[in-house]
Each structure stands twice: as structure tokens, then as C-alpha cells.
Amino acid sequence: MMLLAGERLSIAFGGVHAVEDVSLAVAEGELVGLIGPNGAGKTTLLRLLTGILAPDSGRVLFEGRDITRMPIHRRAQLGFALTHQIVRPFRDMTLAENVMMAAAGGVTARPWRALAKVDARGARERAMALLARLGIDDAADKLARNVPLGYLKRMQAARALALEPRLLLLDEPLAGLNAAEATRFADLIVELNAGGITILLVEHNLGEVTRIARRLLVLHNGSLLAEGEPRAVMARQDVRDAYLGEEAHA
Amino acid sequence: MDYYLSVATFAALNVILAIGLNLISGFCGQVSLGHAAFYGLGAYAAALASVAGVPFPLAILGGVLVAGVFGIVVGFAALRVREDFLAIVTMGVGFLFLGAVRKQPWLGAEMGIAKIPSPLDKWGYAALAIGAAVALVLLSLHVRRSWMGRAFGAVAQDEDAARTIGIDVAGYKIAAFFIGTAAAGLAGGIYAHMTQLIIPDTFNFIQSITILAMVVIGGIGSTYGVVAGAILLTLMPELFRFINDYKLLVYGALLLLVMRFSPGGLAGMIQRAFGVRLA
Ligand SMILES: Nc1ncnc2c1ncn2[C@@H]1O[C@H](COP(=O)(O)OP(=O)(O)OP(=O)(O)O)[C@@H](O)[C@H]1O
Numbered sequence: 001m002m003l004l005a006g007e008r009l010s011i012a013f014g015g016v017h018a019v020e021d022v023s024l025a026v027a028e029g030e031l032v033g034l035i036g037p038n039g040a041g042k043t044t045l046l047r048l049l050t051g052i053l054a055p056d057s058g059r060v061l062f063e064g065r066d067i068t069r070m071p072i073h074r075r076a077q078l079g080f081a082l083t084h085q086i087v088r089p090f091r092d093m094t095l096a097e098n099v100m101m102a103a104a105g106g107v108t109a110r111p112w113r114a115l116a117k118v119d120a121r122g123a124r125e126r127a128m129a130l131l132a133r134l135g136i137d138d139a140a141d142k143l144a145r146n147v148p149l150g151y152l153k154r155m156q157a158a159r160a161l162a163l164e165p166r167l168l169l170l171d172e173p174l175a176g177l178n179a180a181e182a183t184r185f186a187d188l189i190v191e192l193n194a195g196g197i198t199i200l201l202v203e204h205n206l207g208e209v210t211r212i213a214r215r216l217l218v219l220h221n222g223s224l225l226a227e228g229e230p231r232a233v234m235a236r237q238d239v240r241d242a243y244l245g246e247e248a249h250a
Numbered sequence: 251m252d253y254y255l256s257v258a259t260f261a262a263l264n265v266i267l268a269i270g271l272n273l274i275s276g277f278c279g280q281v282s283l284g285h286a287a288f289y290g291l292g293a294y295a296a297a298l299a300s301v302a303g304v305p306f307p308l309a310i311l312g313g314v315l316v317a318g319v320f321g322i323v324v325g326f327a328a329l330r331v332r333e334d335f336l337a338i339v340t341m342g343v344g345f346l347f348l349g350a351v352r353k354q355p356w357l358g359a360e361m362g363i364a365k366i367p368s369p370l371d372k373w374g375y376a377a378l379a380i381g382a383a384v385a386l387v388l389l390s391l392h393v394r395r396s397w398m399g400r401a402f403g404a405v406a407q408d409e410d411a412a413r414t415i416g417i418d419v420a421g422y423k424i425a426a427f428f429i430g431t432a433a434a435g436l437a438g439g440i441y442a443h444m445t446q447l448i449i450p451d452t453f454n455f456i457q458s459i460t461i462l463a464m465v466v467i468g469g470i471g472s473t474y475g476v477v478a479g480a481i482l483l484t485l486m487p488e489l490f491r492f493i494n495d496y497k498l499l500v501y502g503a504l505l506l507l508v509m510r511f512s513p514g515g516l517a518g519m520i521q522r523a524f525g526v527r528l529a
């Protein structure tokens with residue numbers, strides 16, 4: 001059975017059909033790349049899958065179960081995690097505290113239970129381990145508002161991992177990292193996937209996506225243009241045209 | 251002596267009101283410009299219960315629950331509206347409460363409720379109010395240290411990010427409104443029995459702004475700061491009588507000055523001067 005499936009998803013903003021009639025499926029254990037030129041609808045599609053946006057039509061299924069109307073926080077509790085393209089840290093918390101908030105999912109799920117619990121050592125330990133894994137534990141006790149973008153990008157990944165997700169949706173995690181950091185992060189994505197986390201990766205860094213993804217989806221003008229093995233997809237003329245069209249406009 | 255005792259009692263009631271509002275606005279980030287309505291709900295509910303012969307502790311409890319339940323209703327409204335609009339909604343709740351009370355004969359309309367039974371003496375009320383204020387301060391400090399306080403902080407800073415890491419934003423907002431408004435109801439019940447007479451005007455918009463001014467001047471989000479703000483703003487009109495006639499003007503101006511020059515209020519000034527962060 002598919003871990004995650006979108007069935008005929010559509011959403012329009014005013015006159016713009018940001019996502020139109022897109023169906024996709026991700027099997028447990030896959031590492032799928034989702035690419036497409038600027039404005040293709042990639043972020044919007046991720047938002048539909050995570051519930052930040054409700055589709056005008058279509059359904060979202062998790063393990064065959066319809067979760068289209070399920071609130072975001074419940075999906076997160078099911079094992080859905082995402083990172084935001086535009087970083088969304090809790091700015092007045094330290095990096096460690098940001099990750100701890102996600103690591104304490106069992107405690108914070110219910111307000112009254114959260115009120116009864118003060119101890120944060122367990123969450124702190126798990127947060128520090130994740131920050132170390134992403135190579136940013138040196139800034140663990142700095143406020144999120146005071147650290148550079150590359151740190152926040154990686155903190156978001158640590159925060160998503162702290163949810164112990166089964167499915168990780170990453171929206172341009174490599175943007176804002178330098179080449180060495182990007183390669184290191186891409187390797188980490190592969191490692192996480194090997195560890196059992198299913199991953200859907202939106203990325204503009206085509207070199208890295210084609211290197212690590214085993215399957216690519218190409219979105220163009222809100223619709224699915226191509227799908228398949230990365231090298232084969234990248235060789236297709238219509239995919240090249242879609243990207244070239246972007247450059248011609250730019 | 252009686253005078254000092256009554257000032258101390260009012261200071262304690264204001265601490266309860268300000269701590270409650272700080273939980274909603276300071277901890278959880280939800281603006282409320284109608285906190286006095288819950289003070290009034292608690293006062294009216296407890297007064298009616300007492301007049302009907304309900305024992306004092308149960309009447310007080312009734313006031314707490316009525317205010318808390320209405321707080322939950324407003325909490326649900328808070329889920330539906332954008333942040334800036336919530337200010338208008340809560341202000342509207344305040345006016346709605348006043349408008350409704352003024353027109354209801356069974357609530358005494360403009361005359362309010364008189365001859366509320368009073369089981370305690372002045373010392374008794376002072377002890378009760380101060381005891382309740384201390385309990386609320388301790389609760390507030392505990393909330394801040396607990397995971398509830400951390401989750402409130404996440405909701406206040408970025409709701410959407412909070413949702414995506416599994417935090418039940420709606421549940422936390424409603425919890426904040428419940429605790430904060432129930433506290434106001436407690437203050438209302440004590441006030442009603444102490445004065446034995448309540449009129450609608452006590453719970454008007456100026457009262458709401460006064461409570462907000464205590465929170466902001468003390469330092470929004472800081473329990474100790476808010477206690478200081480509440481005590482300061484209780485004493486000010488006692489020392490400078492004229493303030494009573496210009497409350498809205500004076501507190502409004504103070505609010506703007508603090509927000510412009512020291513958004514952290516008194517607690518923020520202390521942090522800058524001494525480098526200690528007040529809880
Ligand atoms: N909330 C919104 N309101 C109006 N239009 C929107 C909204 N979100 C996205 N759009 C529009 O929908 C289209 C798809 O946007 P989206 O952000 O999903 O693209 P993307 O593929 O993620 O692009 P990028 O690579 O630049 O991140 C764009 O035309 C965008 O302007």
C-alpha cells in the first residue's frame with residue numbers, strides 16, 4: 001500500500017491554478033524528488049499534502065486512509081513532518097528549544113498533560129543529539145533570531161526529525177547552503193531514508209536531487225509533466241523546455 | 251487601617267486580573283481588550299448565587315466557572331479570526347456584556363445588584379484576595395516552567411509552525427482563555443461579596459484597558475513584572491487622585507509610551523539595567 005497518495009488534487013488562488021488535477025503516490029521507504037521551475041506549484045502541492053491548505057477538490061490519503069480534512073497537528077502526530085521553504089523558527093527560542101518543542105510531542109499533545117509536566121531533560125537530550133547530527137550543536141543555545149539562515153535551515157530539519165516522522169516532506173532544504181553543506185545535507189537525507197523514513201524532496205539543486213532521488217516528479221504550471229527515473233526524466237525534451245522556458249522569461 | 255486594608259485587597263484583586271490576562275495575551279499571544287467582562291461575569295454570577303442563598307464558597311466557585319465557560323466560548327471565536335480582528339472581537343464582548351447587563355431587570359439593570367450577603371470582615375477579604383493572588387502567581391510561574399508554557403510560547407510566536415510540529419493550537423488557545431477568564435471570575439466573586447454592591451460600570455471598557463495597562467506596563471509575559479504593574483497602577487490613583495477622572499487618558503498614554511520606548515515594560519527595564527531576566 002502507498003504511504004502517501006494525492007488523488008486529483010486541485011487548488012486555485014483567484015484565477016491562478018496553482019495545482020491542477022495532480023495525482024501522486026509515494027511508497028513506504030521511497031526517496032522521491034519533486035522538481036519544477038519557479039512558480040510550478042511545488043510548495044502549494046506540499047501544503048495540500050500536509051493540510052496547511054485545503055484542496056478545492058481531490059483527496060489526500062495516508063496508508064489508504066482519507067486525511068483530507070484532518071487538522072495539521074493530528075497529521076504531524078501521525079508521522080507527517082515538513083520543513084518550510086521560507087524558514088519558520090520560533091524566533092525567541094534557542095535552536096535547542098525549537099527542536100525540543102517537537103521532541104516533546106507526547107507531552108504537548110494535550111494541554112492539560114503539558115501543564116502537569118515540567119521536566120525537559122529527555123527532550124533536551126534528544127534535541128542536542130539531533131542538532132549534533134546536523135552539525136549545528138555549537139549554536140544550540142543561541143536564539144533563533146540571531147543565527148544565520150544555513151543554521152535555521154538545518155534546525156528545521158532537526159525539528160522535523162524530532163517528530164520521529166515516517167514521512168518527511170522537505171521544501172528546498174539545500175537552498176541557502178553552500179556547496180559543501182548542500183552535499184553533506186543531501187548525504188544526510190539519503191542516510192535518513194536508509195534508516196526507514198520515506199522522503200518527498202522539493203529541490204532546485206538539480207545536481208543533488210538527481211544524485212540522491214530514485215524517482216523524480218516534474219511539476220509545470222500546476223500539472224504533473226513527467227515522472228520516472230531521474231536521468232531519463234532529465235533527458236526528456238519537454239522537461240528541458242519547461243526549465244529553459246523559465247530561463248527565457250528570466 | 252481600614253483604608254490600607256482595602257487598598258491591599260484591591261491590589262490583590264488587580265494582581266489576579268492582570269495575571270489572568272497575561273496568561274492569555276503574554277503567554278499565549280492572544281489579544282484581549284475585554285477582560286473586564288469576565289471580571290463582571292464572575293461578580294454577577296457569584297452575587298446572584300449568594301443572593302439566592304447559595305453558600306459563599308460555592309457562589310465564588312460558580313463565578314469562576316461562569317467566567318471560565320464564557321472564556322472558552324471567546325476562545326473558540328479566537329480560532330476563527332485573525333490576530334488584529336481578535337482585538338475588536340474581545341472589545342465587542344466587553345460592550346456586549348455591559349449592554350446586556352444594563353438592560354436586564356433581573357440583573358438590576360443600571361442599579362446593579364445590592365445587598366449581597368457578606369460572610370467575611372475586611373481582614374477576611376484581604377486574606378482571601380491576597381491568598382488567591384499568591385496562588386495565581388504560583389500557578390502562573392508553574393505554567394511558564396511547564397510544557398504548557400513552552401507550547402503557549404510556540405503558539406504565540408508562530409501558529410502555523412506550531413501546528414506542523416503537532417501542537418494542538420486550538421486546544422492551547424482555549425486552555426489559555428479558560429484559565430485567564432476563570433481567574434477574572436474569581437476576582438469578580440470576591441469583589442462582589444466584599445463591596446456588597448455591584449453596578450455595570452465597574453466592568454466597563456476603562457476597566458479592561460486598566461488591566462491591559464497593568465500587564466503592558468509591568469512587562470507582558472513576565473509574571474513578576476505584571477504583579478508590579480498591577481500594584482503600581484492600584485496605588486497611582488490613590489496617590490494622585492486626579493488620575494481617577496482621566497484614567498483612560500493617563501493609562502492610554504502610559505500604554506503607548508511603554509510600547510514605544512520599552513516594549514518589555516518594567517520587567518524589560520530591569521533586565522536591561524541589571525541583566526536579570528524576571529520569570
Ligand atoms: N497563498 C497564495 N495566494 C495566491 N497565489 C499563490 C499563493 N501561493 C502560491 N500562489 C501562486 O501559485 C503558484 C505556485 O506557487 P508555489 O509557491 O507553489 O510554486 P513553487 O513551485 O513552490 O515555486 P518556487 O520554486 O519559487 O518555490 C504561483 O503562481 C504563486 O504565485
Ligand SMILES: [Mg+2]
Nearest residue numbers: 042043044085
Ligand atoms: Mg516553493
